[in-house]
Amino acid sequence: MYGAITAVKDLALTVRQGEFLTILGPSGSGKTTALMLLAGFISPSEGDILIAGRSVAAVPSYRRDQGIVFQSYALFPHLTVRRNLEFPLEMRGIKASERANRVDSILERVHLKDFGGRMPSQLSGGQQQRVALARALIADPPILLLDEPLGALDRNLREQMQGEIKSLHKEFGITTVCVTHDQEEALTLSDRIVVMRGGVIEQVDTPEALYDRPATLFVANFLGEANLLEKTVYEIEAERSRHAGTVAMIRPERLRISVPGATRSTEADQRESAIGTVTDMIYAGPLRKYHVEVGSRLLVVREHVASGQQVFSPGDQVRLDWLRSDIRFVTP
Structure with a gap:
């Protein structure tokens, strides 16, 4: 003391x-x-x-x-x-x-x-x-x-x-x-x-x-960035009920960003998705960071830069996809 x-x-x-x-x-x-x-x-x-x-x-x-x-x-x-x-x-x-x-x-x-x-x-x-x-x-x-x-x-x-x-x-x-x-x-x-x-x-x-x-x-949040998934984004109530008193979160690199009409992957039955609007794009050398507004929540997406990759700009409408297995439930 x-x-x-x-x-x-x-x-x-x-x-x-x-x-x-x-x-x-x-x-x-x-x-x-x-x-x-x-x-x-x-x-x-x-x-x-x-x-x-x-x-x-x-x-x-x-x-x-x-x-x-x-x-x-x-x-x-x-x-x-x-x-x-x-x-x-x-x-x-x-x-x-x-x-x-x-x-x-x-x-x-x-x-x-x-x-x-x-x-x-x-x-x-x-x-x-x-x-x-x-x-x-x-x-x-x-x-x-x-x-x-x-x-x-x-x-x-x-x-x-x-x-x-x-x-x-x-x-x-x-x-x-x-x-x-x-x-x-x-x-x-x-x-x-x-x-x-x-x-x-x-x-x-x-x-x-x-x-x-x-x-x-x-x-x-202290070890990286955490996206909170509100009910408007994450609708699996069975999962929520098994984690009472917690909030759902996902890491930015676990989100995939694409145009709304893009073909879904073969494990589509294991995925969730949401439509949002890009509010900002930050280029950081090997990474691009997007801020995407989905409902009332601002989500962060982080992806590695690759040749031939589609780049989105503020105002673009996009689809975010993620695996249910990548969601974590944490105490507030």
């Missing part, structure tokens, strides 16, 4: 050995507080924290033997890259010869073999991130904590570093807990994702399960 404010409530979570677990959520969801509790920077007002069956709730951060990477990298600006990497080894009393060998090995692994003599200010953002990762891993800690590790990088560097982090995790097999608000980053890196909202866990599952089978409308 922070004064009268409860940052996380009833947080019960088990991290499996060797997995990459991401805590995902918007600002104020409690994700950073959860990581700070695990790191030992703050103490829980109640409950316990166990690592390998041992309580560490009262153990200070510097005695938890964890590697931590911050969004700001937190490199020592007055020390060279090599000295930054040696520091955690010195704190553990490791001999100079072994320190040198470990530093050489980790520098080569993160593709910075010739950068040991440079100062942090002489490195690019991506290179600084690699040094921060190397420093967190060099002492072979049982747990690696990542706090918005790629938030300071531009898109291209972020995608490159996602691959690097995934490769390092696979190589070292280290139990990793990452905090981020970036959905794509969470989906790319994680074995499991914890979605938090208002200090509580909304859902925990694999990236594919969370995206394809969200439990709540919040999860559906």
Whole structure:
């Protein structure tokens, strides 16, 4: 708690050995507080924290033997890259010869073999991130904590570093807990994702399960886009009655857009359709996104760009088709 404010409530979570677990959520969801509790920077007002069956709730951060990477990298600006990497080894009393060998090995692994003599200010953002990762891993800690590790990088560097982090995790097999608000980053890196909202866990599952089978409308909207299907669009009342208290939704890429008179596919008996009007078309390189007004609802359609594909413009009347099996029912 922070004064009268409860940052996380009833947080019960088990991290499996060797997995990459991401805590995902918007600002104020409690994700950073959860990581700070695990790191030992703050103490829980109640409950316990166990690592390998041992309580560490009262153990200070510097005695938890964890590697931590911050969004700001937190490199020592007055020390060279090599000295930054040696520091955690010195704190553990490791001999100079072994320190040198470990530093050489980790520098080569993160593709910075010739950068040991440079100062942090002489490195690019991506290179600084690699040094921060190397420093967190060099002492072979049982747990690696990542706090918005790629938030300071531009898109291209972020995608490159996602691959690097995934490769390092696979190589070292280290139990990793990452905090981020970036959905794509969470989906790319994680074995499991914890979605938090208002200090509580909304859902925990694999990236594919969370995206394809969200439990709540919040999860559906936070991990992508969700089209709500009103009664005017979705008429199968038998399906609705089996999911009382829920709303029907479908992902934009599951909708097919065509002219109203287009030939239906062979599984037409498994499909639903609706007629609507295009209100907007957004071209985004490999994708086109359409906004289609159907009744009182605005639906989003996302399709991959392909040669010979018909392109619709605002004002065009279109038909939307979807498989009944692609509809998901979520709690509001």
